[in-house]
Amino acid sequence: MKLKSTLAASLTALTVAGGAAQAEEFALQSAFPDLGVLGTSVNRFADRTRDVSGGELDFRVYEAGKLAPPLEVLDSVGLGAIDAGWSYAGYWAGKAPAAPLFGSIPFGPDPMKFAAWLYAGGGLEIWRELYEPFNVVPTPCGLLVSEAGGWFNEPIETVEDFQGLNFRIGGLGGKVMEKLGAVPSSLPAGEVYVALETGKLDGTELGYPALDVTTGYQDIVENYYFPGWHQPGGGMELLINKDVWDGMTDGQRATIETVCQSNTAWSLSVGAIQQEEALQKIKDAGVNIRRFPDEVLAALRTATEEVIAEESENDEMFRRAIESYQSFSATYDSYVDLNRIDAPASE
């Protein structure tokens, strides 16, 4: 029932004979250095897109800073100086207060719930609307397993220990820690090590153990904290210039979205089994693995609710996005609770 497999042969013939099936090359500026799964994810996107399109969609990945500085990726893509970007939505808080919600929501969804909100709960539609004034189309392209809570030179024993702490954390997490007295900063990932080493920073969050261990922080910071309250689930964004996007065929856009969705399933899967070995290396370097005291987590949660209320008050898109998430969340949790094997269903 299979037609004769003439496809490969005829495509080769066409390419050779016609010489016209020209690859379309796009410059893709990453906001990150090529480290750990962040680097792997963007390269996997580019490679897989090339494979699936038979070489016709060719994204050339540039490491952090090659064509545009990390914190200028959104603008550069929108202006068309570069075709595409790879970054983290939390970086754009200053331009669009709702953007961080598409990077991660503190005390919010775990990775699977985050994916469900974006793909089926209305999240992606709002995200695209949010970036439209920047002339950029965002696509979630590789979600991440829950992050670590971060690296701290000194142990965190009470909420007072946040007082005056110079801590690298972007997005909403930064605003939350600021409420508790910390001094947050949004240093790009590539500049953090030196800042820690020179004492400019007292600590930082970056990712999860498999990513963090590649940075060498374990050689210069003593305490590694959990849980990652600021990013229980979150991920990377692929940014494409809107004119470039609109100029693509439906099939090309479908290819990009399909590869990105496969990146999501893949990055969550790979991420899930990479942490243990990395954590062991971090322990072996003499780092203390610690859990935030319950009292500190409770204070962070209260501060998060305050930040969300304030941002909602100040910004219409923020309010719409968080309300979309919250309404999706109630439905989602209801079925998860009903189907819990170990605990009684909530009534």
Added chain:
Amino acid sequence: MKLKSTLAASLTALTVAGGAAQAEEFALQSAFPDLGVLGTSVNRFADRTRDVSGGELDFRVYEAGKLAPPLEVLDSVGLGAIDAGWSYAGYWAGKAPAAPLFGSIPFGPDPMKFAAWLYAGGGLEIWRELYEPFNVVPTPCGLLVSEAGGWFNEPIETVEDFQGLNFRIGGLGGKVMEKLGAVPSSLPAGEVYVALETGKLDGTELGYPALDVTTGYQDIVENYYFPGWHQPGGGMELLINKDVWDGMTDGQRATIETVCQSNTAWSLSVGAIQQEEALQKIKDAGVNIRRFPDEVLAALRTATEEVIAEESENDEMFRRAIESYQSFSATYDSYVDLNRIDAPASE
């Protein structure tokens, strides 16, 4: 930085001029009638594969029984009578005792954990090895949110209520219920309604509310139970004849695997928000939504452990597959526990 967008134009020109970029058509026999998200998933796979390949990979979906009966899909694909199949691994327990583990593991992984085991924990490699003697290559192609525990004419109040119960449940779940006195059967989904109506069955499991509600069981069965202990996470399999698979280009295989992986992210996301409305319809039909008593769940869990021990004893591939899952599971749980926001990390 984008090359001139000559691609679409030149491809059109090539197709018209050369007339040679021939679509490759494959017959894809589903084991299911076209209902709910099972139908949507296979159609989404076919449509998306067509879109992404520019029409070159053309899977034609046939509903249950059109080219081969549901329980003969594996053999028919292997023999090359049909190119591809869409089914559930639990159906092949009689041919390959380990197969059900790739459909779902009772009291085992939730959907995200199941995906992680298959994609990154070694599961898929063992699955492909298992089907090799059948001349078939399996690919996970749309995982499912946790199922319901099933429909029961009479309430289940104690373990004794399973005694003599004619219940439709396949795979390992059937063996587990058999240990507790039930009489399990593997009726294809399309034949269950009549069997319930005529009293040939006292109950059945099928899927989750959004799928179950499409069957009309709510009109003829009084009790709907949770949790779905037999399938906390699981999914559909795409089966491709091995000669067909080997005859494809790397790019074609990458396309199929990429679309299937995107189907996984998509089906988990869509599944997550479809249940609430469906459950309401089921309630509105007068069905009692119930939870298995803890005592019954504990008995089911013990029986599951016995079944897994026996199957491991009797079958080498079963033992290898379950050991692969268990070793992956320990690593996976360890990070999830460390990063739990609400409960203290286990020490």
